[in-house]
Amino acid sequence: xFKPLKLVDAQELLLTPLDDPGFxxxxxxPGGVNVxxxxxxxxxxxxxxxxxxxxATGQDFLGHPVRQGNVLYLSxxxxxxxxxxxxxxxxxxxxxGRIMLSIQSGTLDDGLMEQLEDxxxxxxxxxxxxxxxxQLIRGNGKEVSYANDYSDVTILKEFGRKHRLxxxxxxxxxxxxxxxxxxxxxxxxxxxxxxxxxxLLLDRENEYSNRGTLHIxxxxxxxxxxxxEFNDCKWELVSVRTQEEIAAANTPEIMHKLVNFIKERxxxxxxxxxxxxxxxxxxxxxxVITKYVNQYKSSLLLDEGIVYKxxxxxxxxxxxxxxxxxxxxxxxxxxxxxx
Numbered sequence: 001x002f003k004p005l006k007l008v009d010a011q012e013l014l015l016t017p018l019d020d021p022g023f024x025x026x027x028x029x030p031g032g033v034n035v036x037x038x039x040x041x042x043x044x045x046x047x048x049x050x051x052x053x054x055x056a057t058g059q060d061f062l063g064h065p066v067r068q069g070n071v072l073y074l075s076x077x078x079x080x081x082x083x084x085x086x087x088x089x090x091x092x093x094x095x096x097g098r099i100m101l102s103i104q105s106g107t108l109d110d111g112l113m114e115q116l117e118d119x120x121x122x123x124x125x126x127x128x129x130x131x132x133x134x135q136l137i138r139g140n141g142k143e144v145s146y147a148n149d150y151s152d153v154t155i156l157k158e159f160g161r162k163h164r165l166x167x168x169x170x171x172x173x174x175x176x177x178x179x180x181x182x183x184x185x186x187x188x189x190x191x192x193x194x195x196x197x198x199x200l201l202l203d204r205e206n207e208y209s210n211r212g213t214l215h216i217x218x219x220x221x222x223x224x225x226x227x228x229e230f231n232d233c234k235w236e237l238v239s240v241r242t243q244e245e246i247a248a249a250n251t252p253e254i255m256h257k258l259v260n261f262i263k264e265r266x267x268x269x270x271x272x273x274x275x276x277x278x279x280x281x282x283x284x285x286x287x288v289i290t291k292y293v294n295q296y297k298s299s300l301l302l303d304e305g306i307v308y309k310x311x312x313x314x315x316x317x318x319x320x321x322x323x324x325x326x327x328x329x330x331x332x333x334x335x336x337x338x339x
Contacts, residue, residue, distance in 0.1 A: 024055070024128065024166055026065045028240075030220040031166040032197030033157045035134070037173050037186045042204045043212065044170050045078070046086065047235050048130050051168075053091045055128055056098035062214075062226060063237035069127030071099045072119055076136040078103055089233035097123070105131075107139040108152055113159060120163055129160075132170040149191030157195065173201070182215055211238070247299070254281050254289065255296055259304050262322045269321040293320060 021031030038044045054061040058068035075083055083101060087094075100123060106112040120126055131137055138152060153169075160167045171192070173185040183199050186192050193199060198218030205211050212235075214226040225246055227238040241249065257279050262268060268278070272286035284292075293301070297308045301322075309321045 024067055025061045028064045030198055030218055033153060033160055033167045034198040034200060035169045035171050035192060035196045036200045037171040038202035039173055042202050043230055044202055045132055046233060048132055048170055049086055050090055050234055052099050052130060053094055056094040070125050071128045071130060072126045073099060073101050073130045074105050075101060075103055075132050076105060077133060105137060107137050108155055109139055112137050126165060128166050130168040134169045134171045144188060146189040146191040149189045150195045153192060153195035183217060251300060252292055254284060255292055255300055262306050262324055266324045271318060272320060275320060
């Protein structure tokens, strides 16, 4: 059956007050539908239970203020005995009705949404739902596909929007990951990444270490890396790195050397091989440094006021030139190929 598009006038949108889900944890975790992924036994459930306690009690989570509220926690891999033991380690008091728990539920295709509707009818003040884990609400035998992954998260997202609450889903990572794109380690397809509002990935140094990093990336927050330590059954904040600090840490060291070199010289022109000789660096080849320069020309170099140009002639071959420009507007690099 044909349904006309529901159109919203942009000017009216500008003038209409709307409810913003805001942050669950200030400057750290936005509201919406969020997924926390990590390896088995990495401390995901400890983290989620700690978050639930902090929301219920109004305590800081990882050194950041929380928006106090009520939590429904579906701890589907646990027993009440295990949850009780964990609560003993985390708190003495959370307030009656602040955290409601269940260790059993239906699946997305068989009863879960009706169960959640019923729970909210009985406890309408619930602000956050935590589901641990995603796999246990998907049922067995469901085909792994982009469409299914996206659809499953969308069901939860529509439910959250309907009831103006946030949903956390705990998920697993695959054993083989992508070293350059850490969120590709989420088990399943990119449908999960595309559907959720915020992705959180808990990356523990190794199974014997108490240190880990919480990688955060989402629609309503710039990428963050939260370094933590697991002490006395609690994740504790060590430091937070912003997007700029993450980028700087992941930038090849030779690019930092190049920036300092050009700032001293202000102008330099020559081949990639000559540049490496000037930098006193033989750890990479001419093709690699050329690739790095091209990769960072519009970010690191431009941010430092360095204009990069590339030319290729029969007489000189491939030539790289750099100029420190205090007043330039940061235009695109120019390719002056001359035949």
